[in-house]
Amino acid sequence: MGKNADLKRIAELREQLNYHNYRYYVLDDPVISDHEYDQLMRELIELEARYPETVTPDSPTQRVGHAVVGGFAQVEHRTPLLSLSNAFNQKELEDFAKRVERWAGAPVDYVCELKFDGLAVSLTYENGIFVRGATRGDGQVGEDITQNLRTIRSIPLRLREPVSLEVRGEVYMPKEAYELLNKERAEKGEALFANPRNAAAGSVRQLDPKVTASRKLDIYVYSIGTVDHELLTTHIDSIKWLKELGFKVSPYIQHCENIDQVWTFIETWTEKRGSLPFDIDGIVVKVNSLAVQEKLGATAKSPRWAVAYKFPAEQAVAQVLDIEVNVGRTGAVTPLAILTPTLVAGSTVSRAALHNEDYVKNKDIRIGDYVVIQKAGDVIPEIVRSLPERRTGQEKIFMMPQVCPACGEQLQRQAGEAAVRCVNFECPAQSYERLIHYASRNAMNIEGLGPAVIQQLIDAGLVEDPADLYQLRYEQLIELERFGHKSAENLLAAIEASKTRPLANLVFALGIRFVGSEVARELALHFGSMERLRQAEYAELITIDAVGEKIATSVVDYFSRPENNDLIDRLQAAGVNMVQSKASGSQFLAGHTFVVTGKLERFSRREAEDLLRSLGANVTSSVSRNTTYLIAGEKAGSKLTKAQELGITVLNEQQFLDLVQQTGRN
Ligand code: IVH
DSSP: OOHHHHHHHHHHHHHHHHHHHIIIIISSOOSSOHHHHHHHHHHHHHHHHHOGGGOOTTSTTOSSOOOOSSSOOEEEOSSOOOOOOEEOSHHHHHHHHHHHHHHHTSOOOEEEEEEESSEEEEEEEETTEEEEEEEOTTSSEEEBOHHHHTTOTTSOSBOSSOOOEEEEEEEEOOHHHHHHHHHHHHHTTOOOOSSHHHHHHHHHTOSSHHHHHTTOOEEEEEEEEEESOOOOOBHHHHHHHHHHHTOOOOSOEEEESSHHHHHHHHHHHHHHGGGSSSOEEEEEEEESBHHHHHHHOBOSSSBTTEEEEEOOOOEEEEEEEEEEEEEOTTSEEEEEEEEEEEEETTEEEEEEEOOSHHHHHHTTOEETOEEEEEEETTTEEEEEEEOGGGOOSOOEEOOOOSBOTTTOOBEEEOTTOOOEEEOOTTOHHHHHHHHHHHHSTTTTOOTTOOHHHHHHHHHTTSOSSHHHHTTOOHHHHHTSTTOOHHHHHHHHHHHHHGGGSOHHHHHHHTTOTTOOHHHHHHHHHHHOBHHHHHTOOHHHHTTSTTOOHHHHHHHHHHHHOHHHHHHHHHHHHHTOOOBOOOOOSOOTTTTOEEEEESBOSSSOHHHHHHHHHHTTOEEOSSOOTTOOEEEEOBTOOHHHHHHHHHTOEEEOHHHHHHHHHHHHHO
């Protein structure tokens, strides 16, 4: 065949493949077999190999590109991606309709859509060609994830008309694909994604599009951001037009004449949502007329012409088997409900914090009661209410003990505080919790010194407080059950190693009330030595950014107690580091703010943080707009989601290593 004929065939094949792609991925109605599709694709690949100069980015062969180097670029949205205000019940929905109709000055009709639980993206087309895909980011600025979005087959690379426009949609992972992915990951011993939304978010933010391509993502396009002509008059028409252009739009959409019809739609889907092949977390209700939408406008955050009805949190009923009382590190005594193991929103719950006595009284929770439980924010289990109608008369009213269950000391309740405290500094329950805290990863990171070993050491009368750890001897450990030569030596070595931890770790390890690891770091940096911190006055403490009145008072109070000063003296005598070492080496990462989350393979989180700091980076514990990079290990959770929402560059462990090595070379 001659070149001209080949070029003609290339064009033909592209058109056919685009069409079949559309039939398959958008309409879900293929007209040829997979085998025939593969044959056409193979023919095109071969022809393009012969004429590489003809390959354009919108060719169906060009879905999977090269990895992005150095993180995603930022993209400013031409029209901001707003979020939606919420309605949690029928009344709030009706209030929304009243507001809308008052502003519109007439009755209006609505469109109901499912609220897909994935992540919002913006897709830009120029003359019908897909040129840019971005995350929502903070609504104003997102990240360029074009290469990854190109791998999603239901996103057209070329539209059926040469229009220029920007559309919005939700990328999601179907439940089946999610389950399969997690099954594969479990088999490989990799961390599992918590839900399909996290899996989808994690997948589109991969630097290597090959990974995204392997993840079976899908999209529903739900609105137009910017368009170069204005022929449309209603939202429902714009959805129809989007479908004609080649976008995948949701079939679960309904035009409603009034808010009663909207409510019926909501009721139907509240019932049926479990049967959908993907997760939804509510229903989006939009004013249909685009003119009315324009008239209503938007607040800074959300349009006035739309609302998201959120499904109620998933609830279940459990029985309270017992109410236990726990003594924490700072002496706070808190009740904890022990429940019959019950499945709620995908995981088994068997205990729920009851916070304090008033909480138990106000909710009238009794031992033996049946209670409604739910996961607040779908994570922390809580008791919503008890079910007195199911009582048999055998239930017992919970009484907060008068004395500490661990040491027998009279409990105290300070004015203005709901918590009851054990103020006996020598209370064994507190010593135990303090030791656990002292040895924990972000504190002195003493490997092998977990709760069980600590309990053993306390029971054997070998330790009461952290300073005792440094007096432990091999002969004592080897006497203990389950201790052998190796484990005794390892533990002693780990305790020895903890002497060189940075001052910030030690300050955190002391367990001063309200002093978390961030504040501890600030204190260590500001004062430079334990000696200076110990003598710090309230007036100086309060000048530190991270320190407010509550923390300053707590620090002063801690160092005013002789038992605490005695502990510090003994730690010092044992050789524990008490000074802040000066930052050394290069400052390549100065000006960048990092957050490290999840489990890393080659470092402890703390080590990674220390490494970053040694290169001049600022490291914080929570993700905000000021964060430059999030380093996400396995099982990264809410911080990863937040970073993704804010469009912050996420690095995996390897990328982090590359960055560190790269900065080291420069
Ligand atoms: S319309 C200006 N429609 O919900 C409002 N949003 O808080 C534009 N979402 O992150 C949103 N399904 O990604 C719209 N059918 C739907 C949606 C939907 C899910 C998400 C959206 C955004 C959030 C709104």
